[in-house]
Amino acid sequence: xxxxxxxxxxxxxxxxxxxxxxxxxxxxxxxxxxxxxxxxxxxxxxxxxxxxxxxxxxxxxxxxxxxxxxxxxxxxxxxxxxxxxxxxxxxxxxxxxxxxxxxxxxxxxxxxxxxxxxxxxxxxxxxxxxxxxxxxxxxxxxxxxxxxxxxxxxxxxxxxxxxxxxxxxxxxxxxxxxxxxxxxxxxxxxxxxxxxxxxxxxxxxxxxxxxxxxxxxxxxxxxxxxxxxxxxxxxxxxxxxxxxxxxxxxxxxxxxxxxxxxxxxxxxxxxxxxxxxxxxxxxxxxxxxxxxxxxxxxxxxxxxxxxxxxxxxxxxxxxxxxxxxxxxxxxxxxxxxxxxxxxxxxxxxxxxxxxxxxxxxxxxxxxxxxxxxxxxxxxxxxxxxxxxxxxxxxx
Numbered sequence: 001x002x003x004x005x006x007x008x009x010x011x012x013x014x015x016x017x018x019x020x021x022x023x024x025x026x027x028x029x030x031x032x033x034x035x036x037x038x039x040x041x042x043x044x045x046x047x048x049x050x051x052x053x054x055x056x057x058x059x060x061x062x063x064x065x066x067x068x069x070x071x072x073x074x075x076x077x078x079x080x081x082x083x084x085x086x087x088x089x090x091x092x093x094x095x096x097x098x099x100x101x102x103x104x105x106x107x108x109x110x111x112x113x114x115x116x117x118x119x120x121x122x123x124x125x126x127x128x129x130x131x132x133x134x135x136x137x138x139x140x141x142x143x144x145x146x147x148x149x150x151x152x153x154x155x156x157x158x159x160x161x162x163x164x165x166x167x168x169x170x171x172x173x174x175x176x177x178x179x180x181x182x183x184x185x186x187x188x189x190x191x192x193x194x195x196x197x198x199x200x201x202x203x204x205x206x207x208x209x210x211x212x213x214x215x216x217x218x219x220x221x222x223x224x225x226x227x228x229x230x231x232x233x234x235x236x237x238x239x240x241x242x243x244x245x246x247x248x249x250x251x252x253x254x255x256x257x258x259x260x261x262x263x264x265x266x267x268x269x270x271x272x273x274x275x276x277x278x279x280x281x282x283x284x285x286x287x288x289x290x291x292x293x294x295x296x297x298x299x300x301x302x303x304x305x306x307x308x309x310x311x312x313x314x315x316x317x318x319x320x321x322x323x324x325x326x327x328x329x330x331x332x333x334x335x336x337x338x339x340x341x342x343x344x345x346x347x348x349x350x351x352x353x354x355x356x357x358x359x360x361x362x363x364x365x366x367x368x369x370x371x372x373x374x375x376x377x378x379x380x381x382x383x384x385x386x387x388x389x390x391x392x393x394x395x
Contacts, residue, residue: 002082003368003375004335008048009183014272015044016189022265023192027250029262031199035164038193040269042172047273063305063383067312067356068390088181096174103129107137115155125224126154128161131171136162149213150220153205160201169197195246202247218251307337307367312360312385318352319389325349326386327357335375337368345382357385 019038026034107118117136118129129137136158139145146154161167173190180186206214318325327347332340342361344354361383368375 002085003337003370005085005179007370007375008045008180011044011048012041012180013183013185015041016185018268018272020185020189020192023196025265026196026199026246029265031196031203031250033262034265035196035200037265037269038169038196040273041176041189043273063381064386065383066386066388067314067353068388085182089178092178092181100130103137107135112151112155115159117155126158128158128167131167131174134162134167145223146220147216149216153209153213153217154220154224157201157205160204161197164197164200166197166201198247199250202251206251214251218248221247305366306364308365310360310363312353312356312387314387314389315353315356318387322389323349323352324388325353326384327353328382328384329357329361331361331381331383333366333369333378333381335368335377337366339364339366341379353385353387356387360385 019041022029022034022037029037103120103122106120106122108120109116109118111117115136117138119140119142120129120137121140123129123137123139125139126142127137128134136155143151173193177186177190202217206217209217317323325348328345329342330345331342334340339361342358344358347354347357369378370376
């Protein structure tokens, strides 16, 4: 898992960096266009994880280990990074779940102008709440704070969030933050993404409104921001303070949209996605065969060494009868470094050490083979375990 998380950081950071730059040109490219451009992030992650073929390991050499009755200390591999990541991811999940249950338990269903909404004591600002079945949630003082025109536009704003499928996008951001919380760019990009999300809704709501209605809407935004907490939420909130300045600026000024800026953003996005896809494609087979049939420079992937292994137990009956022997096992290394598909290729004496060898190999852990940021499965590896009695046992 740790290797996979690290392998994603290059492509993810470049995609997020590109979107942070694009967010600065929202006024020139348009709020809706810039918001749609965020699809590059899941696209890059998808392309960076395209399935690739397994590596068939050559069988010209066999890793060999000696097993005896003298106790040996097994190598213990503790992945500290994984536990640190799991601690952070678990904290995010627990905090989000606690907030969800707290808000959900306080919901009271009402109807305003034929719109089904919910009131909640936990809501400081109107929000679209939930990732699966989203609900428009309003603060208890909603009708006292805003005039009827403001109420209608605020509810329209939250309805646009729902129409844009923002609840699904927010679910994706939750997964992204949970997986990659250790990357500071993810948190910076979340703020930029939330800004674009609100700007896109503002643009949609105000597209057919008069200047007077726009002013009323802006006043509602400021009123709401005074009641909203400063913390960044996973749910889109109408009066989010961190997005306030840019939202008011775009309402006040009518910036001409630049086709050149939009074209440059699309071109860079396509180039990045094409490069990511090409980097993860399996290399085309090349004919290296020479006249004598020798394949030069063949990678010795069969020399993979375990990073954690359990020493096999010497069978008691074999030790009593001074029996020595060996077992040749064939196995695969999975994308996570675990062993799989273990089979006995050859053993001597037949059947004496097979169970002991197979049981031990199941617990071995290898470093996963990573190619172009993608963990690959290795198949057809061979290992020989030689069962030899120590001199003290043989006497």
